[in-house]
Amino acid sequence: MEHLVQVPRLPPARLAVVKERLNVGRRARIRRERLAVLSRETEALLRMGAHPNVVAARSVFEGGGGRVVLVLDGVEGQTLRQRLKDGTPLTVEQRVQILTDVCRALSHAHAHQVIHRRVEPSSILLSEDGVTRLGRFSLAKILSESAVTVWHAETEGDLDIRYAAPELVNVGYGGPGPESDLYGLGCVAYELFAGKPPFANPGQAFGPLPTMPSGMPQDLEALLPSLLTGDPRQRNSDVANVLTVLEVIDASDEPRQVTVPKTLYEPGDLIDGKFEVREVLGGGGFSTVYRAYWSLTDREVALKVFNADVSYERVQREIRILMDVANEHVVKVFSGDQTRVGQWFIISELVRGETLEAFAHGNKRLSMEQAVSLTDELLSALEAIHPQHSRLVELRAKQDLTGEEYGELQELQQQGIVHRDIKPQNLMLTGRGVILIDFNISSQVGTTVHTLSGTPRYFAPDVMAGIETWDVSPDLFATGVVLYELVCCQHPYDDAWPRFGRGPLDPRQFRPEISPALAEFLMQACAPYSTDRFASALEMRQALADVDALTVSLSGPSEARDLPVRLQNLLSNAPANVNPMVQEFLALSSQARKSNRGTRGLDDLARATYVETRLDADLSRSVLAGEHRLVIITGNAGDGKTAFIQQVEAAAVQAGAEQHDRSPNGSRLHLPGREILTLYDGSQDEYDRTSDEILMQFFAPFAADGQPDGHLRLSAINEGCLRDFLLGHYVRFPRLAADIIAVLDDPTRELPTRDIVVVNLNLRSVTAGGATSIFSRQLRRIVEGPFWGPCETCDHRARCPLKHNVDTFRDPTSGDAVTERLRVLVDLVRLRRRRHLTMRDVRSLISHILFRDRECSDIPALLDSPELLNLIDAAYFQGPGGLGTPVGSALERNADLLTETDVADVSNPQIDWALAHGSGPLRMRFPDRSSDYPSELVDEMGQRAGRGYEANTTLARLAHSALRRLTFFERSDDGWYDMLPYQRLREFEAALQGSDEGARGRLRKEIIQAVSVYEGLPSVELATNALWLTTDETPGGELRCFRRFPSSGFDLRVVKSSGPYIESELDHLELVHQGGARLDLDIDLMEVLDRLKEGYVPSPEEGRGFLVNLDLFKNQLLAQPAMELFLVGPDLQMKITAGDGVGSVLLSEVRA
Incomplete structure (x- = not known):
């Protein structure tokens, strides 16, 4: 068995x-x-x-x-x-x-x-x-x-x-x-x-x-x-x-033998029967590098194939150079040869990692310590390939050389090489540090400079062709430029052009915290003349090691925002080992155990952590400038409607307005020449007046018999209540009701006049805009605020998971990258159309991720718990998995949605195997994080689980799940995106872009094929140009009756939903048939359709969920009149066509 x-x-x-x-x-x-x-x-x-x-x-x-x-x-x-x-x-x-x-x-x-x-x-x-x-x-x-x-x-x-x-x-x-x-x-x-x-x-x-x-x-x-x-x-x-x-x-899909000379190969090509090309890694003017499977050794290698015109001498030199170098920071070469069609190639280790290009250009960040460490490793690699400078200087200085010394001098002069193309693209960041690759244009030290091949922005300006010989100075200059870029994300010369007559820019103009010693080092390393630079890699490496401090503390006024007096008092009177602000932030959670008072209104904490939206940046200005007569802000509870109106009132008072008739539900503001009337909640009764009576008075100037009074009215009201009021009083407000209801029904429609503005916050996306999204800015505002002083003196600071969470997101080097990955997970809620997230939801979710409804008083017991999982689950990366909520506390309702897209539930065999064997992706550095204690506990839990067939499988699975979540958030490369549970996310987002017609065309074809296969069509080829829907099948299922709808009758459209003064983003597509049938497509349905195409049989739950819309779409199509049917079997396709209109039909056989 x-x-x-x-x-x-x-x-x-x-x-x-x-x-x-x-x-x-x-x-x-x-x-x-x-x-x-x-x-x-x-x-x-x-x-x-x-x-x-x-x-x-x-x-x-x-x-x-x-x-x-x-x-x-x-x-x-x-x-x-x-x-x-x-x-x-x-x-x-x-x-x-x-x-x-x-x-x-x-x-x-x-x-x-x-x-x-x-x-x-x-x-x-x-x-x-x-x-x-x-x-x-x-x-x-x-x-x-x-x-x-x-x-x-x-x-x-x-x-x-x-x-x-x-x-x-x-x-x-x-x-x-x-x-x-x-x-x-x-x-x-x-x-x-x-x-x-x-x-x-x-x-x-x-x-x-x-x-x-x-x-x-x-x-x-x-x-x-x-x-x-x-x-x-x-x-x-x-x-x-x-x-x-x-x-x-099967030549269209499988590896094929290359039988004609090629200068470039593609994935699937089989070179000389030995190397199966699996990926094109990159290329330049002399060669192209491939990830290839080498059947002889049963492993993947980097295969550098040179262009046909590259000489044997060039290839031989590169092989000889690299095979003679024994340094862990220089790529290892195994051998080289020539293909049957005459192309030289070199086989080297497959360096798994990423280049430093993104870090040098500022798309990713390294800590200053990590940048210096990587530069030290690069200099050690240059020491290995450069000549022994100190010994050469010593021998050349001698006037009389013995025969042995003369032979040594000649040998040393022949050994060293200069790489000539040091740049971020040729530096790979891996688990063993930086690795120097690509010796295409390297030259022997001492040979004449004939050409200046290289990358201009990293090329020393003092090397002259024809009148110079190669020395190590160009490599050292380029190394200095690389370090400068890694630290400053800027080039040391204007226009990225190293030249005479102008020295490098002081790095402190980009990073003021750089210490004088490091600034001096960078200026010397990037100097335009070799006589001003370091003479050898050893000297440069020693000088870098002598930089005792990389940064200095900046003096000047504090950047901390002024806090309300109550919060200042809390912080100044904080007990030992307690940060009272944790309790304040816990109140933001909608499912907090003790109090969720922070979820309502504009209190002290809300003011201290308020983030501006387009309402504040644009609408507030328009209101104060008197550009509108009526502004209605509608949305759900928690969307920040009242908070915005109160911010407008505060701005008006600051601008000199007098505030009158202030009540719990609004006020009257008097500005020169006009008044602003505010209504916090139009759906709320007030004293002895009903909400209908309040709205009747508020909207009176817009009634059919109303007269303008010159005032500006600003109101917040729930959408349902607004509709009910306008429909119930349509006779009194006919034009206002018709215009507003039309805009609510069709968000792309504009009102006929600028006097009236309807802002529908139900259409706002809190995750739109990437790093500038409302969600990302709100998270940064909380973790970067002046709230965490007591944590720095806490006895538990090195192991406290709450401090670890805050430190992670506010880390200046890697915090933004972790924030972006969390934002992407939250954005899936929008793309799945599962829930409209309000400002209250954002703050509640952030509170949950950071604190998990745990107070400072809970931490000692948590640290003393023998169960590692209790402490691990309190770490931020376990939050999206729904873990870490203490007994007696309900899981935050938005975090519950994140569990549906938990990255721990996804299988990525290569990544999983690497994680299980301790060779996972390189992780980002967090220099300002107090410790990495939760990660250490994850490793310890994996060790406790054991390996092999006697391991604790339950514990091993939990440890692996935690490691997957941690890796998703903290891996340094871009592979985190592939760990998401959606394989088609990139294509779906591309199709949502209005300009990408090609992406939508390809997606439309795949949707039609998927639906046809799901309907039982035996061959996907039949669905190339038409969508097929089954209407009946014979007993036994051997013959099925289909309706056929040509693909030309379908259009895949982007469903637009935007409005004035809000951040919006597209979230779904619509497949529209010319007969009127429509199918809404979100990311979930897109993934299910993709699986249906592969023969997946949906579960009953999916049938009642995702596929309900598909069944409705099918029924709408089948309800349209038809003149033909198709009978399809394993070896048969018959068409039944209506005949002469008196009941006759034509039966004909159709070849697929």
């Missing part, structure tokens, strides 16, 4: 198949025989080595109770037999792909003298990653003199004779060989197109061949007779020949 198990300490995608032989009793002979069966499979797989189309073995051992256990790598998916049984259709391309992958597996096995002997659908695994793998090697034969074949009654009974070659069941036909496996492959190929095997038993293979099924590619149809003959001597035994045929058929 077999089990699919999760291996502890491995990612969710890393499964294992455990095969067990049970009940073998105590008979040693039987146990030995059955151990031999599984050992044979292990030996065959280990003999072959790893291959992407073979299920790999891990080990075989005897377990307790007489069990014999074989452990294989597990792959999520289903066997081909299961796929054929469930009736899910396969396209022609998919069928050929399956055969090609199996043939590749057989080619690999045969090359290692292994015959499978069981090529049948049950041995073929269709994995979820789209790769077909061959398994079940328990009957394999190893073609060697010492090998003993395991074949006895127990295993023979498992063989499906419909796929077994005659020689496998009757030794009289000869022994098994490669042709035996190809016979099974031929049977599988036939069944994939015919729906059944070609023979019921091996004996029928000696008779006439069956009729070839329709729809089979011609090349495959020509190949099968050579595979399905019963006589093994007449059968094709050349797996390479068969693979060539299949790859020609």
